[in-house]
Structures are given as structure tokens and as C-alpha cells.
Amino acid sequence: xxxxxxxxxxxxxxxxxxxxxxxxxxxxxxxxxxxxxxxxxxxxxxxxxxxxxxxxxxxxxxxxxxxxxxxxxxxxxxxxxxxxxxxxxxxxxxxxxxxxxxxxxxxxxxxxxxxxxxxxxxxxxxxxxxxxxxxx
Amino acid sequence: xxxxxxxxxxxxxxxxxxxxxxxxxxxxxxxxxxxxxxxxxxxxxxxxxxxxxxxxxxxxxxxxxxxxxxxxxxxxxxxxxxxxxxxxxxxxxxxxxxxxxxxxxxxxxxxxxxxxxxxxxxxxxxxxxxxxxxxxxxxxxxxxxxxxxxxxxxxxxxxxxxxxxxxxxxxxxxxxxxxxxxxxxxxxxxxxxxxxxxxxxxxxxxxxxxxxxxxxxxxxxxxxxxxxxxxxxxxxxxxxxxxxxxxxxxxxxxxxxxxxxxxxxxxxxxxxxxxxxxxxxxxxxxxxxxxxxxxxxxxxxxxxxxxxxxxxxxxxxxxxxxxxxxxxxxxxxxxxxxxxxxxxxxx
Numbered sequence: 001x002x003x004x005x006x007x008x009x010x011x012x013x014x015x016x017x018x019x020x021x022x023x024x025x026x027x028x029x030x031x032x033x034x035x036x037x038x039x040x041x042x043x044x045x046x047x048x049x050x051x052x053x054x055x056x057x058x059x060x061x062x063x064x065x066x067x068x069x070x071x072x073x074x075x076x077x078x079x080x081x082x083x084x085x086x087x088x089x090x091x092x093x094x095x096x097x098x099x100x101x102x103x104x105x106x107x108x109x110x111x112x113x114x115x116x117x118x119x120x121x122x123x124x125x126x127x128x129x130x131x132x133x134x135x136x
Numbered sequence: 137x138x139x140x141x142x143x144x145x146x147x148x149x150x151x152x153x154x155x156x157x158x159x160x161x162x163x164x165x166x167x168x169x170x171x172x173x174x175x176x177x178x179x180x181x182x183x184x185x186x187x188x189x190x191x192x193x194x195x196x197x198x199x200x201x202x203x204x205x206x207x208x209x210x211x212x213x214x215x216x217x218x219x220x221x222x223x224x225x226x227x228x229x230x231x232x233x234x235x236x237x238x239x240x241x242x243x244x245x246x247x248x249x250x251x252x253x254x255x256x257x258x259x260x261x262x263x264x265x266x267x268x269x270x271x272x273x274x275x276x277x278x279x280x281x282x283x284x285x286x287x288x289x290x291x292x293x294x295x296x297x298x299x300x301x302x303x304x305x306x307x308x309x310x311x312x313x314x315x316x317x318x319x320x321x322x323x324x325x326x327x328x329x330x331x332x333x334x335x336x337x338x339x340x341x342x343x344x345x346x347x348x349x350x351x352x353x354x355x356x357x358x359x360x361x362x363x364x365x366x367x368x369x370x371x372x373x374x375x376x377x378x379x380x381x382x383x384x385x386x387x388x389x390x391x392x393x394x395x396x397x398x399x400x401x402x403x404x405x406x407x408x409x410x411x412x413x414x415x416x417x418x419x420x421x422x423x424x425x426x427x428x429x430x431x432x433x434x435x436x437x438x439x440x441x442x443x444x445x446x447x448x449x450x451x452x453x454x455x456x457x458x459x460x461x462x463x464x465x466x467x468x469x470x471x472x473x474x475x476x477x478x479x480x481x482x483x
Contacts (some may be wrong), residue, residue, distance in 0.1 A: 004168050005236070005261070030237035035261045040244035047250040051243060054257055056160040084157055 028119035049079035191306030196294025202397035224285030268299030
């Protein structure tokens, strides 16, 4: 038996076309020894949940700069749950107004990261969130 | 936590019933080489051997993922009267040798396949293997086979000259080239081109495609046994341009095809050559030969690692370290060290 690698899906739902932040986070998680599945721009919540299912990931990172996070994030969480993947930890990065952060947290999002976040912070949060999740 | 016997049975059964979450979980178990993964595979093995395994390899950036995307799409929506096939995809990307992490980016090119329940795509990291696949890729393919995927496309890491493991695993190996990657010397070197059952010159809308195609055709003419016979009498006979002589059904001539995967051009031709190769394998008996060779080689791998771990258990790590330090200090030679470790020789 080999050491279990943390597998993370990094996805950009919605229509904004700026994925530098998503790529920086993907690269940082890679450098922290994780296996990062990168799916590219303009994903629907359905595509993201389908990829998370096929890849059996431990966490999903959503990068959203369009302002549509209060529509997209609940939809992704709902689809993960209907696929029986409620153990998958979801974190969000991008431009998220302060007042929305607690609302996202209440939905079950484990971390919300705006511009200027240290990647070390994201890495340690993901590690901690995943190790706390029930692994069947 | 290991699964109970009932849990294992239900995991294997759920995979056979087409449960995608169960399949996904099983693939993780297999990839991590867990006891549960192995036990489930033992239950599923009798259900395998039905899928056509198609390898797709080639240098980084030649368009392997785009070709896989297009091939999977066309198997799902055939342009001829054939029924759609269920398609599994295993895409391997390299692990970092320093951190063990990986970016698995092949799905970026496969977005056309999203949402289709007849397609299952799994990305995997090579995790230190050097042959273009991961050590557990063939077992992952077994699981997809048991789950009823009829065509399984296996995409290797961006491969250069030595990553030829795919030829052992796949029934049909497609090598993808692109214009401008190398001269004719590259084409006559040993390695990856030799394993091609089908050669695809991708990005064929780019300049230089004629040169690439010509270099590949020349390489194939040199390597083909029929041509050697033609040269035997010291006289050049016109080499067969394409197709095979009717009376020689047992020889497969590697076709060279042009494609532009991003536009979907030339994909139908690749698909029909894959079908022709499938028929060839069955008519010539090569299918059985390849299956036999592969299963035997995999059994050998299992034997090697089992024997190695049995031997490791038979010797104390302290003794092992002592022999290694004697070797490093050059008090003994490597073959003497081998004797000492294998035969318990104390001298």
C-alpha cells in the first residue's frame, strides 16, 4: 500500500476568462505534493461535479471572479451531495465580497480566498480539511 | 479502514452494475495499491478481457488529448451505422520527481465528453514510473473493462523515445506526431515509432506536414519485412504504397494518417484504421498472442515484487546495511555482495 495522495480538482465555473489565480493555486498544491486535476475555463456546475465523481477527488477548488458565486457554489455543493460525494471539501477563490464569506461558510465551504492570500495558507487549509473528512 | 467481505462484494457488484461512484472509488483503491482494491479486482477478473484497449502516445504537445477527445466523441456518435460504444479513458500525466505532486491537465481538452454517462475519464499521475504509464495503469484498465467500457483509450505521458510500456498493454497503439518536431534521423531511431500500429500526423494544417509524413513513410518502408524481400535480389521493386497484397493477410502495414484533432478532421479515418487493426488482430491470431504476452509479463512483474518482498523479509536490515557499507568501502565487489545477500554467505 502506498501513501494516499491528496487529489484536488481545480475548476473555473461560469463565464469569466481569467484563470491565472486558478493556475497559481494548482501549481502551489502540486508543489505541496498533491495531485491536481485541472479542468480549464467555463465549466458548468454539472461538468465540475461529474469530473469530481470520476476522479474521486478529496477537494474541489472553485475560482470565481464574475460575482456569480452565490449561484454557482450552492449548485456545485448540491450536485456533489446528490452524487453521494458530500465528503468532498470545497474551497473558493477569487473576488468574493466580505459579506458573502460567512454565507459561503454556512453552506459548508471550508475556505474563501481573495487576492493576496498566501498559497501556504491554502495548502495547509486543504490538508487539514481533507484529513478531517471521513475517508471511506 | 478495510472493507468487510460484504462491503467488498458490494463494491465489486456495484461496479458491475454500472455504479460510477463505486467504479471511481475502486480506481482509487487500485491506484493506492490497497488490499481492498486487490480483493475487488480478484472478484472482477473473470469479467475482463472484453474491451479493445487503444494506446495513444507521442511527444508532449502533439495533441494526444485532443485526439482522444475526438476519438471518444466519434465512438459515442458514430457517423456510420455502427452502434455507439461505451468509452473509458485513462490519461496519465507525469508526477514531479521532487515533490511527488502532479498537474493532471488532460481533461482540459476533453470537455466535449462531459455529462455523457457512456464515458468515464480518469486522470492519473505516473508516480515515479518511467515507461510512460503508472505501475497501476493496467489494473485500472482492468476495472474499466469489468465495468463494461467497450473501448478504452489509454493516453500516456508525453513520451519521447523510450516510453514503450503502452505497446505491452494496448491491443492497438497509436503514435501521434506533429510537423516540425525532428528530422529523418529522429524517424529512424529505435523506440517509440517502432511500436506504432497506426501513425497519426496531427496538426496537419501546419507547414512541414509533407516532410514529416515522408520521413515517417520512409522509416516504415525500411522497417517492413516485405520490403527486405523486395531488396533481396539487388533490384529495387516498387514498394507497396498502401494496403497489403491480398495473399498476405498476416502482415500489418502501419498506416500513416493526417489529422487536425482540434477541428475533428481525419478522425473517422483513424477510427476505421483502428477497426481494421482490430479485425487484423483477430484474423491473424495476434490478439491471443498479445493477450498471452501481456498477462504473462504482468504475472512476471507480480512474481518479481513478491519474491523481492519475500527475500526482504528473510534478511535483517542490519545485515543488509552491513553488506552495502562493505560494498561502498570497496571491501567486496557487487557480485560478492549479491552472493552474500542471496545465499546467506557469511565470508
